[in-house]
Amino acid sequence: MLRLLVLAGSVALVLGGKSPHADYVDEIFARNPSARYSTDIHEDARLDVPGLVSKYGYPIESHQVVTPDGYILTLHRIPHGRHQNNRPDPNKKVVILVHGLTSSSASFLVLGPKNALGYVLAEEGYDVWLFNARGNFYSRRHTRLNPDSKINQNFWRFSWDEIGNIDLPASLTYIERVTGQTKLHYIGHSQGGTTFLVLNSLNPQFNERFYSSHAMAPGVFFKHNDNSLNAVLSPHVSFLESAAFAMGRAEVFASREFITWFALRYCAEESIFSPICTSLIVSGTSDHFNTTMIPVFLGHAPAGASIRQFAHYAQCINTDSFRRYDHGTLTNLRMYGRRTPPEYDLNKVTAPTYIYYATNDNTVHYQDIRLVASKLPNLKGAFQIESPTFNHMDFLWGTGVRNLFYTKMIRLMREAENAL
Numbered sequence: 001m002l003r004l005l006v007l008a009g010s011v012a013l014v015l016g017g018k019s020p021h022a023d024y025v026d027e028i029f030a031r032n033p034s035a036r037y038s039t040d041i042h043e044d045a046r047l048d049v050p051g052l053v054s055k056y057g058y059p060i061e062s063h064q065v066v067t068p069d070g071y072i073l074t075l076h077r078i079p080h081g082r083h084q085n086n087r088p089d090p091n092k093k094v095v096i097l098v099h100g101l102t103s104s105s106a107s108f109l110v111l112g113p114k115n116a117l118g119y120v121l122a123e124e125g126y127d128v129w130l131f132n133a134r135g136n137f138y139s140r141r142h143t144r145l146n147p148d149s150k151i152n153q154n155f156w157r158f159s160w161d162e163i164g165n166i167d168l169p170a171s172l173t174y175i176e177r178v179t180g181q182t183k184l185h186y187i188g189h190s191q192g193g194t195t196f197l198v199l200n201s202l203n204p205q206f207n208e209r210f211y212s213s214h215a216m217a218p219g220v221f222f223k224h225n226d227n228s229l230n231a232v233l234s235p236h237v238s239f240l241e242s243a244a245f246a247m248g249r250a251e252v253f254a255s256r257e258f259i260t261w262f263a264l265r266y267c268a269e270e271s272i273f274s275p276i277c278t279s280l281i282v283s284g285t286s287d288h289f290n291t292t293m294i295p296v297f298l299g300h301a302p303a304g305a306s307i308r309q310f311a312h313y314a315q316c317i318n319t320d321s322f323r324r325y326d327h328g329t330l331t332n333l334r335m336y337g338r339r340t341p342p343e344y345d346l347n348k349v350t351a352p353t354y355i356y357y358a359t360n361d362n363t364v365h366y367q368d369i370r371l372v373a374s375k376l377p378n379l380k381g382a383f384q385i386e387s388p389t390f391n392h393m394d395f396l397w398g399t400g401v402r403n404l405f406y407t408k409m410i411r412l413m414r415e416a417e418n419a420l
Contacts, residue, residue: 041292041293041295041296042295043055044110044112044295044296045296045298045299045300046299047299048137049076049105049106049130049138049300050062050076052109052110053076053078053109056082056112056113056119057082058081058082058119058122059078059079059080060077060078061076061077061079062074062076062077063076063077063174063178065170066143066170067166067167067170068166068170069162069166070142070143070144070145071134071139071167072139072142072143073131073133073134073138073139073167073170073171074132074138074139075105075129075130075132075171075174075175076105076129076130076132076138077129077130078119078122078127078128078130079092079122079127079128080092080122080125080127081119081122081123081124081125082113082122082123083123090179090180092125092127092179092181093125093181093185093413093417094127094129094175094181094183094184094185095121095126095127095128095129095184095185095186095187095413096129096130096131096171096172096175096184096185096186096187097118097121097128097129097131097187097188097192098131098133098187098189098192098196099130099131099132099133099136099188099189099192100189100190100192100219101160101190101191101219101309101310101313102253102302102304102305103136103189103191103301103302103303104132104136104137104138104300104301104303105118105130105131105132105138106300106301106303107189107300107301107396107397108130108396109130110293110297110299110396110397111293111396114402115401116396117187117396117406118130120402120410121410124410126185127179127181129171129175131167131171133160133163133167133191133195134158134162134163134167135147135155135158135251135304135306136303136304136305137303140304142155147251150248151248153245153248153250156250156251156306156307156308157250157306157308158306158308158309159306159309159311159312159325160194160195160309160312161198161312161324163191163195163198163309164194164195164196164199164202165198165199165202165203167195168195168196168198168199168206169199169203169206172206176209182209183209183210183211183420184209184210184211185210185213185214185416186210186212186213186214186351187213187214187216187409188214188215188216188218189217190216190218190219190363190364190392191219192215192216192218193215193216193217193218193220193355194218194219194220196213196215196218196349196351197218197220197322197344198344200348200349201344201345201346202344204350206351207348207349207350208351209351210351210352211352211413211416211417211420212351212352212353212354212380212413212416213352213354214353214354214355214356214409214412214413215353215354215355215356216356216395216396217356217357217358217363217364217369217392217395218355218364218369218372219313219363219364220322220364220368220371221316221322221368221371221372222313222317222320222364222365222368223320223365223367223368223371224365225317225363225364225365225368226365234314234317234318235318237310237311237314237315237318238311240307240311241307241308241311245307249307250306250307250308251304251306251307252302252304252305252306252310253302253303253304253305254304286389286390286391286393286394286398287389288389288391288394288398288400288401289391289393289394289397289398289399290397297397308325312325321343322343323340323341323342323343323344324336324341324342324343324344326340326341327341346372346375346376346377347377349376349378350377350378352378352416353376353378353379354379354380354381354383354409354412355369355372355376355381355382355383356382356383356385356395356405356409357369357370357382357384357385358384358385358387358391358392358395359384359390360387360389360390360391361390361391362391362392363392364392370382380412380416381412383405383408385405386404
């Protein structure tokens with residue numbers, strides 16, 4: 001995770017080739033030659049989420065949620081599928097998809113129809129809500145604070161603690177009000193798994209709202225993580241965060257336009273920099289990563305974050321614990337009533353939970369995932385992805401990911417619904 005911080009301003013793309021969802025688009029063209037579809041992955045890289053979803057013929061809604069502390073979040077909704085289950089239905093089961101660090105709702109869509117989890121769930125009959133945490137491209141607004149101010153950077157004084165403790169409760173309450181559904185499924189990737197634990201440990205009343213929770217490589221413990229950059233940067237986290245705020249640089253990956261421009265210009269498939277561009281995105285090795293899709297991936301990610309989100313993970317690494325953000329002694333006393341921040345009580349996370357992990361994941365070590373699993377009182381299963389080369393971003397961007405575990409996840413969701 002901290003590895004991303006070092007790559008600010010130097011991310012890149014690899015261009016060319018046909019996207020994995022091209023076979024699906026070819027079917028559309030065969031049935032209707034005048035259909036407004038394209039396999040142009042450069043276009044997909046430049047479209048925002050509403051434009052991307054509309055392009056492939058799915059219904060898309062954008063909803064605004066204002067949190068108690070004034071952040072204006074955007075939730076994207078795909079209320080039904082294109083072909084089967086393609087009618088609005090107030091009785092549809094609801095699922096919320098929660099992205100990881102520096103990502104957005106787009107992470108669940110960029111693989112395209114028939115492959116990306118957001119579309120797959122819509123075609124399976126779910127009412128799909130895609131969350132955007134405070135500070136990313138789609139939730140970069142506030143009722144009072146200016147995210148662009150270099151003088152007053154209070155907008156950026158948040159970590160994933162606030163995302164789990166404030167953003168998620170506000171969003172879940174809003175979804176219930178709109179849909180009338182009192183229970184739903186939760187699917188989170190990386191930080192999205194972290195924030196689920198934050199939510200339910202600090203607000204245990206929300207446990208009853210979930211049919212099931214599915215955590216893909218949740219970032220919680222880092223005892224076995226051997227990422228060298230984590231080891232180098234984590235001890236200096238306090239200085240790095242203070243320096244970032246002092247320089248007016250508390251926002252990380254602030255410009256999607258710059259990242260996309262840089263990537264398209266310098267990381268074409270024929271470029272000598274192409275292997276470097278790939279290595280910047282894929283930490284380690286993966287046989288599931290399709291380099292021809294990198295323009296789309298990095299057209300939508302990184303999607304922005306606060307330096308404090310990275311700092312909070314670094315604190316967990318330094319203290320070998322899963323605890324709330326350390327503001328310093330005086331602020332800790334005011335906020336927590338103690339000098340040091342308390343740990344999140346995982347015994348309070350009683351929602352039915354499934355965890356998915358990979359032994360080749362260089363971001364969240366599989367032994368740390370197993371440690372999390374051992375501490376959850378209502379763990380329904382911890383499943384290792386049956387591929388020795390499956391890596392952290394393959395959960396969302398990997399080829400063949402639907403057959404590897406999306407189908408199984410959906411089956412488990414159905415079973416959880418029927419168990420009630």
